[in-house]
Amino acid sequence: MATQKRVRTRFAPSPTGLLHIGGARTALYAWLVAKHFAGDFLLRLEDTDQARYSPEGLKSIFDGLDWLGLKRDEDPVIGGPHAPYIQSERKDMYHAAAKVLINKGHAYRCFCTSERLEFMRKEQQVQHLPPKYDRTCLKLAPEESDKRAAAGEANVIRMRIPDEGAVVCQDIIRGKIEFKMGDLDDTVLMKSDGMPTYHLAMAVDDHEMEISHVIRGEEWLPSLPKHVLLYQFFGWDAPEFAHLSLFLNPGGGKLSKRKGSVSLQSFIKAGYLREALINFMVLLGWNPKSEREFFSLDDLIQLFDLANVNKAGAVFETEKLDWFNGQYIRRKSPEEVLELCRPWLPGDQEDALLLKIVTIEQGRLVKLSDIQTSVVMFTETQVNYDPKLLIWKKMTPPVVVDRLKWLIQHVSEMNEADWTVQAIETSLKEHIAADGLATGEVLWPLRVALSGRQNSPSPFELAWVLGQEKTLSRLQAAQGLIQPLV
Ligand code: GLU
Numbered sequence: 001m002a003t004q005k006r007v008r009t010r011f012a013p014s015p016t017g018l019l020h021i022g023g024a025r026t027a028l029y030a031w032l033v034a035k036h037f038a039g040d041f042l043l044r045l046e047d048t049d050q051a052r053y054s055p056e057g058l059k060s061i062f063d064g065l066d067w068l069g070l071k072r073d074e075d076p077v078i079g080g081p082h083a084p085y086i087q088s089e090r091k092d093m094y095h096a097a098a099k100v101l102i103n104k105g106h107a108y109r110c111f112c113t114s115e116r117l118e119f120m121r122k123e124q125q126v127q128h129l130p131p132k133y134d135r136t137c138l139k140l141a142p143e144e145s146d147k148r149a150a151a152g153e154a155n156v157i158r159m160r161i162p163d164e165g166a167v168v169c170q171d172i173i174r175g176k177i178e179f180k181m182g183d184l185d186d187t188v189l190m191k192s193d194g195m196p197t198y199h200l201a202m203a204v205d206d207h208e209m210e211i212s213h214v215i216r217g218e219e220w221l222p223s224l225p226k227h228v229l230l231y232q233f234f235g236w237d238a239p240e241f242a243h244l245s246l247f248l249n250p251g252g253g254k255l256s257k258r259k260g261s262v263s264l265q266s267f268i269k270a271g272y273l274r275e276a277l278i279n280f281m282v283l284l285g286w287n288p289k290s291e292r293e294f295f296s297l298d299d300l301i302q303l304f305d306l307a308n309v310n311k312a313g314a315v316f317e318t319e320k321l322d323w324f325n326g327q328y329i330r331r332k333s334p335e336e337v338l339e340l341c342r343p344w345l346p347g348d349q350e351d352a353l354l355l356k357i358v359t360i361e362q363g364r365l366v367k368l369s370d371i372q373t374s375v376v377m378f379t380e381t382q383v384n385y386d387p388k389l390l391i392w393k394k395m396t397p398p399v400v401v402d403r404l405k406w407l408i409q410h411v412s413e414m415n416e417a418d419w420t421v422q423a424i425e426t427s428l429k430e431h432i433a434a435d436g437l438a439t440g441e442v443l444w445p446l447r448v449a450l451s452g453r454q455n456s457p458s459p460f461e462l463a464w465v466l467g468q469e470k471t472l473s474r475l476q477a478a479q480g481l482i483q484p485l486v
Pocket of ligand 1: 012013
């Protein structure tokens with residue numbers, strides 16, 4: 001990668017919907033490239049499609065980048081030497097650029113109505129021809145075109161693709177790609193509403209903003225030759241390009257909304273940690289060339305290299321993300337996990353209790369939101385379950401009653417001052433051994449009485465969190481539940 005020029009990358013989303021997880025990865029890669037070379041990372045809003053503009057989408061871009069920790073050096077809010085960073089506020093620049101292209105003969109006005117274009121497209125379909133503008137308006141004399149435009153006739157401006165030859169493009173990830181001129185369409189650069197299309201706006205902005213590397217999704221690869229041509233038409237040096245492969249569903253196909261939520265926000269709401277998402281996302285496409293799996297943002301600034309980004313699509317495996325999330329949760333202190341879990345915790349419970357719950361659940365949490373079910377288990381006044389669940393293997397209900405009585409007796413004899421997971425475990429196990437009881441026959445009913453579930457933290461952890469009094473009352477409630485079966 002050439003590094004003579006100051007490295008400047010940008011994330012250029014269109015605020016049309018919630019920030020997609022793929023967009024978040026594009027931003028991450030662009031940020032990493034900039035930071036790796038101690039360069040600048042910019043945010044530019046591409047809002048030229050006003051009909052699809054979404055304020056919620058706009059907010060999700062800022063919130064998402066902030067949440068990921070991707071600080072901008074220049075953006076629409078903090079400004080910068082190339083402000084404004086919002087395309088709808090840069091219209092004059094695009095008009096001037098379009099005029100330059102018309103004057104140089106690289107663009108022309110087109111007055112064809114949408115009905116005519118529709119008719120043309122249908123004809124092409126019938127003849128099995130690729131959809132392409134038939135250049136009717138290219139035949140107009142420049143004076144006539146100017147006159148009709150000055151008279152207010154609606155028109156668009158199209159780029160004039162050269163008649164022959166090919167455009168040779170370089171992509172950092174994909175290498176050299178050649179596109180034949182004959183396969184390219186005279187694409188619209190300026191719409192009849194006076195707004196530029198993406199093609200013109202991005203070329204002008206990336207040049208004006210001195211972008212050194214355009215890092216974007218693979219869906220823009222077919223447009224690359226048009227962009228490279230635009231740079232040639234203007235006589236500007238083109239930036240370097242890197243097109244990132246799309247995320248794929250495990251079953252194949254582009255990661256889509258139909259198979260679940262795909263916005264960054266939905267992952268945040270589900271309880272994924274920033275570190276886990278970053279680690280997971282960066283490996284969806286980037287090959288660290290080692291067995292190493294854990295990378296912090298700082299590590300990535302050192303190591304990330306576009307040259308090691310894969311061409312093939314990356315399969316989005318939620319299980320892997322879950323695994324990373326669990327790993328990052330385990331690496332934190334219970335106090336930190338408690339703070340991270342806050343959005344999912346009730347406001348009316350004491351921190352001391354919540355911290356205990358987090359302490360025993362930390363090793364099991366996959367997503368932070370999983371804490372909710374656990375909290376319910378400890379705070380509900382009455383635990384509801386099928387009394388038969390209290391029965392361990394071949395135990396009979398009278399034996400269950402016996403063991404519950406035994407438990408009530410021993411738990412009440414315990415010293416509340418010594419109420420730790422370890423002390424509870426040691427004391428109960430010693431008594432079980434002393435009385436020659438089968439461990440499962442005591443600990444199973446204890447677990448169910450305290451949690452109402454077959455899968456739960458250990459019975460000693462449950463008792464520790466609940467405290468002596470609640471432990472006893474749940475054991476008594478269990479006794480009442482099993483009695484009718486005796
Ligand atoms: N506005 C385009 C998008 O949201 C940006 C593509 C680019 O980065 O050039 O996909």
